[in-house]
Amino acid sequence: MGRWKVPENLWMRPERSARGPQPSFSRAALTEAAVRVADAEGLEAISMRRLAAEIGAGTMSLYRYVSGKDDVIELMVDSVVAQYLPEDAVISGDWKADLGALARRARRTMLRHPWLAPLAANRQGASPNRLRLLEASLRMVDGLGLGVDEMLTLIGAVFAYVNGFVQSELAEAEALRRTGLDLKEWTALQAPFMMAVIASGDHPMIARMATEGGRAYADIEERFEYGLERVLDGIEARLPESDG
Amino acid sequence: MGRWKVPENLWMRPERSARGPQPSFSRAALTEAAVRVADAEGLEAISMRRLAAEIGAGTMSLYRYVSGKDDVIELMVDSVVAQYLPEDAVISGDWKADLGALARRARRTMLRHPWLAPLAANRQGASPNRLRLLEASLRMVDGLGLGVDEMLTLIGAVFAYVNGFVQSELAEAEALRRTGLDLKEWTALQAPFMMAVIASGDHPMIARMATEGGRAYADIEERFEYGLERVLDGIEARLPESDG
DNA sequence: ACTCAACCAGGTACGGCGTACGCAATGGGG
């Protein structure tokens, strides 16, 4: 029948209202603590109890500032995602350079905050800084003869690549951090299985990879650049003719 | 000083050993139950207690088959990821067609199992079916004049795009499922904030998007194809000259 | 044929988690 509980929009609820005692904390302090803890110990270290302790509050007091853990995550993402684009960013008019720079800054930000990549990929509700980024991205590709829908498709493709790349880039490092192993131990753990696979003879390419490709794979920066430039090139090749 | 607990490699531990009573369950049954539950109720419905109940076992009995929840996830991913490539897949020799088909099947599989995309992006340990996919992918791009490292870079770029795209594609649907809202309620919830943003006048492109781009954005299939083809085109343009 | 180490099933318990609920204290608007 009726609604049971209408979830409120975090970004519309004012931080504080007129009447009542002075709040002792703030969303900003909560967000800062959450980002700090997640940077140092990973997203799984984020709990309402832990955050409350971190800012010197009672656990349930947090619920005066956010409606639940999801809101905390939302605040974390929005605050950090702002770094994708510097405050004073200007749009040069060269869409490939502008969008490429945004993509590279996005990657750097996600590498600095390893918990961000999966969240950034999975959330898409509107938030202040995400909208600011979207606005800037649209301006970068405005004037190429594309409709708004096509601009969104273009931007979406670039960010799909960036998010996907950074996630796989971080996967190994995060696995190591979670298990507390170092790289040597981890490969030693995988080795017997890989050996068995290679010995089976069913996977000749993987065998080649294990021997021939032994020199550390391509540099990770190069790999990111390779894909990013391929995406931008592929997009450029199908742009409508410009009458400039 | 010494090691405290060496995590064992799931894929090297034999499912059953010689001595002792007949096992009542199996990894396969556990995996099947896990996939079934996650498909129907989402990854957050997966718990050791729930899975045990699902196959009629005591909770702690599961630990005879896997070393913990992580192993269950690993089994789920490996079992489902097999669908990226049909058993009888043949490599045509047209690398764009082959890799494109693999990418499209990967997307279809992730859409059928909405819990898969984030896991597929974040795991990269070796597992039987993942190695089978890697082997096939390498064979698809063999003979293009690339070294193994370059092949891996190429394949990585394509899958980065696919994973990133599908994750953002699923984000909204998953948010709706988690909250139990339907699309109308969800947009109604976001509306006031979007209205405020548009009214502020700071985001003209977003305002244009909200009015002009009202017609449902581009079809999602088209958007996926657009990006996939741009990536493949961009790659092709920089391939070494073929002497065919 | 017998033994017993190796294996199985699973109960209990511990320390975490998110958060619903209720209560006492506070302080600005009327």
Next chain:
DNA sequence: CCCCATTGCGTACGCCGTACCTGGTTGAGT
């Protein structure tokens, strides 16, 4: 000045992953 919206937060509930332990089962070695 006083009302009551608002704050801080203690308690409690129902989940979670899994360490540890007991007690039953079985096949390989003698």
